[in-house]
Amino acid sequence: MSKVAAVLKVMPESPEIDLDDLQESLSDSLPEGAKINGTDTEEVAFGLTALLTTVIVPDDSGGTEAVEEAFSNVEDVESVSVEEVGRL
Numbered sequence: 846m847s848k849v850a851a852v853l854k855v856m857p858e859s860p861e862i863d864l865d866d867l868q869e870s871l872s873d874s875l876p877e878g879a880k881i882n883g884t885d886t887e888e889v890a891f892g893l894t895a896l897l898t899t900v901i902v903p904d905d906s907g908g909t910e911a912v913e914e915a916f917s918n919v920e921d922v923e924s925v926s927v928e929e930v931g932r933l
Contacts (some may be wrong), residue, residue, distance in 0.1 A: 860892035
């Protein structure tokens with residue numbers, strides 16, 4: 846079974862959001878079989894910083910849709926977008 850690696854850009858609702866707490870909430874929201882392989886940050890504008898989260902999911906799980914939905918439902922998340930996708 847192959848796996849898919851995806852970089853998801855998670856935008857917080859405001860610059861005041863604690864990114865460490867947000868990262869923990871994202872990790873807690875992951876569907877079964879998915880795991881976070883790393884997180885980076887990207888300065889966006891006006892003090893707003895996005896989280897670039899690399900997620901590994903099984904290829905048979907239907908791609909990144911379940912993770913995107915889980916991340917979108919986390920409190921303090923404004924939006925989630927897929928930046929990169931590749932197979933491992």
